Amino acid sequence: MDYLEIEGKAQLKRFDIPVNDSVLLEGDEIPEEVSYPCVVKGQILSGKRGKAGAVRVVKSADELREVKKIIEGITINDNVMQGVITCDMLPIAEEYYLGMTLDVKNRAMLMLFTTSGGMDIEELAEKYPEKLLRLDCSEGFDAEVFRKEAAVFELSEDRMNQVADIAGKLCDACFELDATTVEINPLAVLKDGTVMAIDSKLVIDDNSLYRQGDYTILPRAGKEKSAQELAAEEHDLTYIELDPEGDIGTMAGGAGIGMATMDTVRYYGGRVNNFLDLGGGVTAEKTYQAMRILLQNEKTNAILINVFGGINNCANMAEGISRAYIEFGIKKPITVKSRGFNQEQGWEIYEKLGFSQTKFGTTDEAAQKLLKLKGEIN
């Protein structure tokens, strides 16, 4: 789950990290507390805001109204603007970077710090790796170690105290928020020597959302979801729209087999319009709903079902699929590959429905069978 700048800053504040104030512009009214000149910042779930023109300085309320409209219309890589805030202009002397991120390769929670902030951190890591301090904080934050490692930056005692204090709090925030990324870029040093966060990025691990609060401040606007996506969401199925020109629907029992099904159909020349993963713990009700979604999709002319009875049960899955097929009476070419626990019972059910099946063959064979049924290959 990705959070916006103001949402992330609100969380940082909760952990006592100094942040600059933000004013959220709601509706057409400009709040009186906004003083000029001020910085106007678009709130969007994407980086590169500055380059896209979504961060600007305005000198008056009129100009602010105008700029707000412009920023609201900006999209970056398909992401839409979620809102607009203003912040006071601050006398900034220097910009640092401080962040925590999950290092998958080394299985660690890594703290990153540099006094060359403000720029893209990936770019910095590549161009000036010597300027980036990396500290393994998987076991927590050790102020002594941080101070020792950060000595190369030759900060004054007061500066180091402030930075180390914020670093410790950021580490706490990271663990308590189950964050896979929490970033302050820039961590600003004001002319009077105060260090504070003037931007934030926060990503919380999806697997941990059940034990985290909802920290959103702005309701999320996004691309409109398709009827299929909405229906799938309702029934706890993973559904992703693929090739808009595709006419083959897929249902798979597992993420890996779902991706392989999509790859294989494509390899043999077919075009797939969706990825549907039933996940684990599949019931007949779930496959019924999944089958309904595929059958009722008018863009879908043929269906490939590729499931395993591992944690799931082939017979249960077949029951749900059968029920939907009989109930809706929509006829489309269908090929099934279903293997694993209770496979024979599953095969029998599909046999009765007249589906084409690949019992012992590969997904390659199942995909080719379906394409033959559609008359696309010989």
Added chain:
Amino acid sequence: MSILIDQDTAMLMVGITGKQGRIHCKRTLESGSKLLAGVAPGKGGKKVEGVPVFETVAEAREVFPEIESAMVIVPKEFVRDAALQALNDGIKLLVIITEFVPVMDALQIVHEAKKLGAKVVGPNTIGVISPGKSKLGIMPDYIYGKGHIGIISRSGTLTHETASNLTFKGFGLSTCVGIGGDSIIGMNHADVIEMFARDDDTDALVLIGEIGGTSEEMAAAKIKELKLKKPVCAYIAGRYAPENKRMGHAGAIVSGGMGTVKSKIAALEDAGVVVCPTLGKIVEFIDEYNTRTSGRLKSLEPRVD
């Protein structure tokens, strides 16, 4: 031999009294594996399918000190505590079946295992099987034929798919390891490759990867480092996956050019691995290689086709 587990592996199951626990207790026993004990707090003294249930792993190991392998099949909220207890009570090979385990919990488990010198497989895995010998996982064992090919895969269903494809075409498997689909997992492809490299029973390796992460790139580096003589073929799922979409596995997200199919294929090919465009082509590769080298990759217990 085979790796990680064999016919002598004594094991226990944490979460044996749950719905999934009961199902897989029965299936594990049917497969002939030595499942000696179960663990479920508050259920000590009961039995599931004749298997005695204990309050803690320590209590189970007091009665069955030979148990050093375990699988955890509890809801994700309880995985961290269950896994840390098992590791601290002397489990040396821990398979975590549960999916959607919080990343911070997985990190803590992996770090604890490292300190204690234990191996963790998963989370979000089907486990490990050495066909015909033993299984420590939830796979249907009859689609896994016995033989001399090793499989390493992030995805559970792709392990089933690859294993059954090979089995139904007459080939056999030494050990199959589902390393797990999450971003933070215990053993990765490279760790397992190292074990297969030393295993007399494994003559060829099949590596199943997917988009996202760097496990496949690290596997390629390991193959080079070991100067591995055994043939390796690979398949990377998600060639046509759209960017920044989570395709079910947390590990399977491509972002900012990292973890792309392209970078994985390039790294693997550079290490001499044959990368197949589909899973069906893996069977063709194995068939061709076995015929050419008069190898022993055919199944030792053929299944019907």
